[in-house]
Amino acid sequence: MNDDNIPNFSDFTDGAAPDFSGVEAEPPREDHLQMLGSMAAKLREKINAVADAQAKLDLLTADLNRYQLGVLPEAMELAGVADYTLTDGTRLLMRPDVKASISIDNRPFAHGWLRENGHGGVVKESFLVDLRTLTPAQRTQLYHSIMATYEVMPEVQESVHAATLKSLVKELLEKGTALPPSISVFQFKKAELKEIKKATK
Numbered sequence: 001m002n003d004d005n006i007p008n009f010s011d012f013t014d015g016a017a018p019d020f021s022g023v024e025a026e027p028p029r030e031d032h033l034q035m036l037g038s039m040a041a042k043l044r045e046k047i048n049a050v051a052d053a054q055a056k057l058d059l060l061t062a063d064l065n066r067y068q069l070g071v072l073p074e075a076m077e078l079a080g081v082a083d084y085t086l087t088d089g090t091r092l093l094m095r096p097d098v099k100a101s102i103s104i105d106n107r108p109f110a111h112g113w114l115r116e117n118g119h120g121g122v123v124k125e126s127f128l129v130d131l132r133t134l135t136p137a138q139r140t141q142l143y144h145s146i147m148a149t150y151e152v153m154p155e156v157q158e159s160v161h162a163a164t165l166k167s168l169v170k171e172l173l174e175k176g177t178a179l180p181p182s183i184s185v186f187q188f189k190k191a192e193l194k195e196i197k198k199a200t201k
Contacts, residue, residue, distance in 0.1 A: 072191035089196040099186040100169040102160060106182035111158055113180045122164045128155040 073094050076082060082094045102110045111123050131139050133151075142149075169185055179185055 068191050069188050073189040076191065077189075091194040091196075093192045093194055094189055095192060097188055097190045098166060098170050098173065099188075100165045101162070101184045102165065102182065103184070106184075107158060109182035110180065111160070113182065114160070117177075119168060122160050122168055123158055124160065125156065125158050128157060 072092075076084070076092070076094045084092045086092060114120055114123055129142070131142070134142065165183075169179065169183065172179060173185070173187070
């Protein structure tokens with residue numbers, strides 16, 4: 001085992017590492033049990049600290065989205081600008097963006113629409129086969145031949161990568177293509193800062 005992976009108990013105690021070498025040979029000592037209680041309290045503190053930090057991060061992220069997707073784009077529209085250079089050279093941009101998704105229930109309809117309209121290439125299709133009843137040799141043969149001759153039922157799975165769907169939806173919206181209700185689309189405007197590149201010494 002790598003020594004880097006061994007916990008340093010002195011980080012959790014007053015500096016004296018506990019000796020657990022005799023735990024199985026004799027009843028646990030009272031000082032060891034007290035130390036475990038102290039460590040459990042430390043663990044609770046750390047768990048709560050992470051939970052608090054996550055809650056704060058969620059609030060900060062929500063506030064960032066409110067400002068970046070709502071407050072600032074509205075102010076830029078009111079000012080009549082979509083590209084503004086600040087006094088320090090940073091560019092403030094407002095760009096249209098989109099979020100798109102397909103729910104599990106809507107996959108058959110959405111994927112069918114994509115194929116019918118020439119976009120079937122974005123639909124990723126895979127076959128899942130339960131191989132537990134097959135011998136290694138049969139698995140190898142099945143892998144190479146893709147033949148269902150061993151009484152296994154393949155399961156077909158289809159999906160469209162989120163980034164691919166977003167890119168396609170943006171392209172179709174720009175062309176004015178009407179999208180089916182099975183593809184969920186949320187259009188919005190997003191404010192961005194484009195910092196100037198600082199010269200390297």
